[in-house]
Amino acid sequence: MLNKPLYWKxxxxYCLDSTQHTQEFEILLSLLSDEDSELFEICIDTLRSYTSTEHKQRIINHPIILDRVHNAISGAGTASQKILEEFLKGLK
Known part of the structure; x- marks a missing residue:
């Protein structure tokens, strides 16, 4: 899956949602390893719908994800910044 074209990823x-299926969550986490900033933002936006305690804890236990979110906030436009900030708020 990681060798697929960027538009496919x-x-x-975008197609994944908060059905809370572990496989979909894992796919989103794996897509975060791509360096494309738009894909990263799409994944974070989708991850906001994964609200279970287990999912939140898994994200919190990945400091690289949190570091990337914090770094992306500083250079993001208004809409993107809001998505990233809401993502962080949702982890509390």
Whole structure:
């Protein structure tokens, strides 16, 4: 899956939702390893819907994800910044 084209990965991240299926959550986490900032934002936006304690804890236990979110906030436009900030608020 990680060798698929970028447009395919973006469409996949948009299609996943908060059905809370572990496999979909794992796919989103794996897509975060891509360096594309738009894909990263799409994944974070989708991850906001994964609100279970287990999912939140898994994200919190990945400091690299949190570091990337914090770094992305400083350079993001208004809409993107709001998505990233809401993501962080949702982890509390």
């Amino acid at each position: 973006k469409k996949l991240a």
